[in-house]
Amino acid sequence: MLAEYNKSAVADRFSRCAERYQQHADLQSESANILGALLRERLLYKQGEQQSKQTQIANCILDLGCGPGIQGPRLRSFAAQYVGVDIASGMLAKAVRTNADSNLYIQADMENLPFTTNSFDLVYSNLAVQWSNNPLQLLQELQRITKPGGVIAFSTVLNDSLQPLARLRSGFLNRTAVNEQPTLRDWLAWCKLAGFQSVISEERTVSGWFQNVASLLRSISAIGADHQGNKQAPKLGVAEYTAICKGYEHYRTSQGLPLNYQLGFFALEVNDASC
Numbered sequence: 083m084l085a086e087y088n089k090s091a092v093a094d095r096f097s098r099c100a101e102r103y104q105q106h107a108d109l110q111s112e113s114a115n116i117l118g119a120l121l122r123e124r125l126l127y128k129q130g131e132q133q134s135k136q137t138q139i140a141n142c143i144l145d146l147g148c149g150p151g152i153q154g155p156r157l158r159s160f161a162a163q164y165v166g167v168d169i170a171s172g173m174l175a176k177a178v179r180t181n182a183d184s185n186l187y188i189q190a191d192m193e194n195l196p197f198t199t200n201s202f203d204l205v206y207s208n209l210a211v212q213w214s215n216n217p218l219q220l221l222q223e224l225q226r227i228t229k230p231g232g233v234i235a236f237s238t239v240l241n242d243s244l245q246p247l248a249r250l251r252s253g254f255l256n257r258t259a260v261n262e263q264p265t266l267r268d269w270l271a272w273c274k275l276a277g278f279q280s281v282i283s284e285e286r287t288v289s290g291w292f293q294n295v296a297s298l299l300r301s302i303s304a305i306g307a308d309h310q311g312n313k314q315a316p317k318l319g320v321a322e323y324t325a326i327c328k329g330y331e332h333y334r335t336s337q338g339l340p341l342n343y344q345l346g347f348f349a350l351e352v353n354d355a356s357c
């Protein structure tokens with residue numbers, strides 16, 4: 083069963099991560115590169131359709147779950163106008179300081195966005211929609227605020243992430259120790275139910291490498307990925323920590339200890355009634 087997130091707890095957790103987030107955000111950067119490539123492919127295809135030579139392909143872009151605004155400069159090259167939305171005030175404060183513009187950022191919940199219908203040409207979201215409590219409703223909300231013919235591009239964490247840590251912890255606790263996440267097929271089914279006809283998707287394993295279990299666990303906590311919805315996260319006791327350190331050595335390579343995330347990448351086109 084998917085986790086039910088307490089939104090104010092999620093906002094607090096991410097606000098507390100804001101200052102040190104970027105130095106642990108290699109996964110986010112890699113995911114943003116893959117999503118950017120998928121988006122360019124999708125947009126170039128659309129541009130080709132329109133025989134257009136312009137480099138700015140959208141008037142208005144929304145960066146949903148923008149965090150500390152790391153992707154802001156890159157996204158602004160796609161569009162004349164950029165808006166970042168996040169639920170965590172601490173993340174937004176950091177984004178404003180980094181990008182020196184307070185007009186671009188708005189605090190809101192992704193499932194209840196303060197925008198009128200058909201506001202954006204492009205909705206972009208890197209590793210944020212896994213915090214949705216209702217992915218179908220979220221897709222419908224994104225469809226509502228995107229113009230017909232516009233594009234929604236997002237990446238998300240899928241089931242079977244945080245491996246082999248999750249397996250080692252479940253083996254010790256005899257129960258699952260991480261948030262259950264949807265599969266790529268779940269997301270494709272929600273896209274279909276929401277009525278999207280043109281959907282590109284891709285699943286990739288993205289790995290981080292660590293010298294020891296302590297630094298691996300710190301990396302998870304620094305990006306807020308240890309937050310566990312309403313239920314209490316199982317604390318790591320000394321006996322479990324020792325067992326995990328021992329078990330993890332079986333996975334060590336010349337790069338160090340792996341932490342594997344399963345990520346899903348999607349580019350959806352909002353149906354254009356005129357086509």
Ligand SMILES: C[S@@+](CC[C@H](N)C(=O)[O-])C[C@H]1O[C@@H](n2cnc3c(N)ncnc32)[C@H](O)[C@@H]1O
Nearest residue numbers: 096110147148149168169170191192208210213
């Ligand atoms: C892993 S961070 C990704 C940040 C940024 N997109 C990046 O690529 O660096 C996830 C972000 O989603 C935000 N978030 C979580 N739940 C949210 C919600 N319900 N509405 C809006 N933002 C949310 C968090 O505050 C956090 O900043």
